[in-house]
Amino acid sequence: MKKIITIIYLFLLSGCATVMRDSNQIVPIQANIDDVYIEILDANGAIVYSGKTPTTVWLKTSRKGYFSPAKYTVKAYKEGYVTQYTTIDWHISNWYWFGNIVFGYVVGWFFVDPLTGKMYYLDDIATINMPLKQD
DSSP: OHHHHHHHHHHHTOOHHHHHOOSEEEEEEEESSSSOEEEEEOTTSOEEEEEESSEEEEEESBOSSTTOBOOEEEEEEOTTBOOEEEEEOEEEOHIIIIIHHHHTOHHIIIIIHHHHOTTEEEOSOEEEOOOBOOO
């Protein structure tokens, strides 16, 4: 009987997005030319990654806190080219919207998924177009 109660308890304290998603995501970064230097900055302006394109980075999908999605800015630069900026933006997972509605997980909807941040995902890819500097 204790096993059944424990399973029901864990079931009720879960959220669909929390079960189906991770709190980190792989994001490929590419540019129209190779070997572009990039810096990825978080919402506070801290550099979370620096390197060259093409590359793939692991990024957190949320910040610490309740309903706190992550958003990143990519700064791309290379000698002879105009410095460019692009955003890696957040989105809300369909698992959060529809999974919690279908299965009636009010706890998942308002508490578990927002606290874990697993309800969010980031853009699938960041592409940077580097134009030549005009003298």
